Amino acid sequence: MLADFGFVGLFIIVAIAFSALLIILPVVFRYLKIVPYNPNPIKNATFECGMETIGRTWVQFNFRYYFYALIFLALDVLAVFLYPWAVELRQLGTSGFLGALVFIIVIVVGYLYAWQKKVLEWK
Amino acid sequence: MAFDIAFWLLAIVSVVAALAVVTLRNIFRAALSLVLCFITVAGLYVTLSADFLAAVQILVYVGAISILLILGIMLTRDVQLGSPTNKLRFPAFLAAIVFFGTVAWAVLNTTWGISPQGPLEPTTATLAGKLFGENGYILTVEIAAVLLLAAILGAIVLVREK
Numbered sequence: 450m451l452a453d454f455g456f457v458g459l460f461i462i463v464a465i466a467f468s469a470l471l472i473i474l475p476v477v478f479r480y481l482k483i484v485p486y487n488p489n490p491i492k493n494a495t496f497e498c499g500m501e502t503i504g505r506t507w508v509q510f511n512f513r514y515y516f517y518a519l520i521f522l523a524l525d526v527l528a529v530f531l532y533p534w535a536v537e538l539r540q541l542g543t544s545g546f547l548g549a550l551v552f553i554i555v556i557v558v559g560y561l562y563a564w565q566k567k568v569l570e571w572k
Numbered sequence: 573m574a575f576d577i578a579f580w581l582l583a584i585v586s587v588v589a590a591l592a593v594v595t596l597r598n599i600f601r602a603a604l605s606l607v608l609c610f611i612t613v614a615g616l617y618v619t620l621s622a623d624f625l626a627a628v629q630i631l632v633y634v635g636a637i638s639i640l641l642i643l644g645i646m647l648t649r650d651v652q653l654g655s656p657t658n659k660l661r662f663p664a665f666l667a668a669i670v671f672f673g674t675v676a677w678a679v680l681n682t683t684w685g686i687s688p689q690g691p692l693e694p695t696t697a698t699l700a701g702k703l704f705g706e707n708g709y710i711l712t713v714e715i716a717a718v719l720l721l722a723a724i725l726g727a728i729v730l731v732r733e734k
Contacts (some may be wrong), residue, residue, distance in 0.1 A: 451575070451618070451619075451621070454618045454623070454626075455574070457618075458578060458615075508646075509646070509647065509648075510643060510646040510647050512647060512731075513731060514643055514646075514647075515640075515643050515644065515647060515727075515730075516727050516728075516730065516731040518636075518639050518640045518643045519640070519723065519724070519726075519727035519730075520724060520727060521636055521639070522632075522636040522637070522639075522640060522723070523720045523723055523724050523727075525631060525632055525635060525636040526632060526636075526716075526720055527720065528631070529628050529631060529632060530703070530713060530716065530717075532696070533624065533696050533697070533699045533700035533703060533704075534700055534703065534704050536696050536697055536700055537696075537697050537700035537701060537704070537705075540697075540700075540701070540705075541700065541701070541704050541705055544704075544705075544706065544710075545700075545704035545705060548704045548710045548713065548714070549704060551714055551717070552713055552714060552716075552717045555714065555717035555718060555720075555721050556717055556720050556721055556724070558721060559720070559721045559724030559725055559728075560724065562724075562725065562728065563724065563728050566728060566732065568728050568731050568732060
């Protein structure tokens with residue numbers, strides 16, 4: 450198992466090295482005078498989807514996003530519990546199935562309540 | 573050998589990231605270094621042969637808790653101000669030192685029992701048996717479902733409050 454995760458570690462190392470290389474390479478090239486250095490305001494401008502930003506770049510998000518983040522967190526934990534059950538579906542049999550069913554129903558009650566109270570609608 | 577290198581690399585990065593969380597002025601960068609800390613903790617779980625726990629750490633902490641944190645930061649009004657220091661700086665430092673000393677003393681003075689049994693691989697199937705199988709912890713799992721339901725209802729109340 451550790452050997453399998455070794456590949457994950459290798460992937461992370463390669464990703465970090467690649468990102469670092471992309472940052473370091475232009476600096477090294479400029480130091481070696483391979484690329485010319487003639488800055489002007491247009492070159493130094495921050496490129497953001499081709500548009501100049503108007504006002505502050507930090508905007509206050511709508512409060513409603515937090516609700517969706519909380520709902521997503523609940524769904525995430527639901528997935529964490531269901532994953533081992535799905536792996537051992539055949540061995541666990543009917544009792545495991547019923548247990549998982551009760552688990553899902555209890556949580557779906559919350560989502561149905563949210564639906565009924567119309568909090569999922571964006572006004 | 574490679575195992576030791578991986579452990580020390582992960583341990584050093586996680587401690588540095590955790591220190592960055594409390595020392596960085598920019599609160600958004602602090603949140604990002606907390607995410608890095610979560611990722612390295614997942615790596616530490618892997619070195620302890622807890623593969624499912626590592627996946628859960630990535631999925632829940634790196635995936636969801638960090639989104640919650642960053643959204644919480646984006647919701648605050650004065651993000652640019654960062655985390656200004658206040659009068660509680662010294663008491664907080666003192667409390668942290670006392671807590672660290674207590675934990676370090678407890679860790680160093682405990683005789684840790686080492687099991688001769690090798691680690692279980694992979695852990696997911698065994699965990700499934702413990703959670704949903706016969707003589708397992710099915711009641712605890714259902715209680716966890718009720719806890720999640722309470723979290724969803726709490727979120728609904730939070731949004732509906734005028």
